[in-house]
Each structure stands twice: as C-alpha cells, then as structure tokens.
Amino acid sequence: MPNRIIKESICTSENINNLSTEAEILFYRLMVQCDDYGIFFAAAPIVKSKCFPWKTDKIKDKDIDIWLYELQEAKLIFLYEFDSKRYLKFVKWEKHQQKRANKSKYPTLDSVGAISILIDSNGNQLIANVPENRESRIENRESRQGIGDNIPCEEIKNQFNTICQSLSKVVSLSKSRKEKIKVRWNEWGSIEKAIEIFTAVKDTPFLCGNNERGWKCSFDWLIENDKNYIKVLEGVYKKHDNTIDW
DSSP states (O other): OOOOOOOGGGGGOHHHHTSOHHHHHHHHHHHTTSOTTSEEEOOHHHHHHHHOTTOTTTSOHHHHHHHHHHHHHTTSEEEEEETTEEEEEETTHHHHSOOOSSSOSSOOTTSTTOEEEEEOTTSOEEEOOOOHHHHHHHHHHHHHHTTTTTOOHHHHHHHHHHHOTTSOOOOOOOHHHHHHHHHHHHHHOSHHHHHHHHHHHHTOGGGBTOSTTOOBOOHHHHHSOTTHHHHHHTTGGGSOOOOOOO
C-alpha cells in the first residue's frame, strides 16, 4: 500500500468542508488506492470493495456513485472513460504527492479514445463516449445517401496541425479516425467550419492545458462525438473556473 502525504491545509479546505462525512472518508481512502499518478478505477463495485472491504454488505454501489459525484462537484477529482471502463484522477495530485513510477498503471485522459464524463447527484452518467452502434447507424445512412465520398480528411488534419500548434499533432489518419471525420463532416459541411472549431480551441486556454489537471484537447476528442466541438464553439470551456484547494 503506497504512502500518501496529507497536509495541514486539508483541515481548512473549503472544497473538503463542503463534502458529506461519507464523501470525505471516501476521499481519504481513495488516496491510498490510487497509483502514483492519482488514478484509480471509478466503477462503484471496485471502489467499494477496495475502499470499504468490511462494509460491502452495508454500502450500495449507488452510494459510491453519489459520493464520487460530491468529489467531482468539489473539483477534487475528475472522471473519464476508456475502453468502456470508468476511471478517476485526483486534481492537482502532482502538487501534493510524490511520483515514483515512470508511468501510470491505468489509461490516462490523454489516451486515444479516452473521454471526460460527468455523473449527476443521483450517480447517473451524463456525458460519455457516443455509442459505437450510433456512429455505425449514422455512417450507414451516409453511405446510402452518398455522403462520405471525397471527404477532405488530409486537409482537416493539416488545418488542425497548423492552427493548434500547442496540441499533439496528428501524424496519421487511421481507418477509425477517417470514419469519425466522415460523421463530423456531415455536420460541419465545410472546411471553414473545421477551421472555426480549431481556431476556437486555440483561443481557449483551458483546452490548451491551462487547467488544474494539465489536460489538453486532442484531435480525437474533437471528432469523437457531436457534443465536444459544439461546447467548444459555445464557449463552455472559456467559462471554466479552475480554482481548487485541498
């Protein structure tokens, strides 16, 4: 079991003070379950069995999800999904803890295909990967309509690399990426719209790494579904409050 550092300032943290007693207990127990990068599984059954091994018959999975919601709302953790599995990461972990391992034991938010998610006060997931079967239905419809032919995939890739120079460059276009670009192209309709989206990303500090977890937007994140790029255009991430203390 790893050793973790708990500072005296935790007693006066407003973020922690706003938690229920149960959520605060979960917060501390998660600290010793996370790897050296502050990452751990966020599936309720796993969290329950690891953090409360003597109370698995008294604590419900829904209780865990509700407490995770509290930690998320207090900006103490953020949640994401990779390969249909849910993970959590402590915010500002690196500021308070020491890294010994060279890399995380778990997929990170920067992993290709990882998607940020939220859960509501009832423990229900609100934002996640667009289901693959939905994408397939869209693409099948496009195929029947003749949509998807002559999609300027390379130009879209080049525009992203040119405009968003502070982000990871797109080196190649896999079959999966091309399929998702085709779906987005049916929504965007022009290279000008793609440029507008990429420019909005460039002009949003939060999406370029200026946030509490150092996360950066990626090309894959933009084309993953029909929600992410819309939120970029609507300026949702320009309103983000990055303050955090614990």
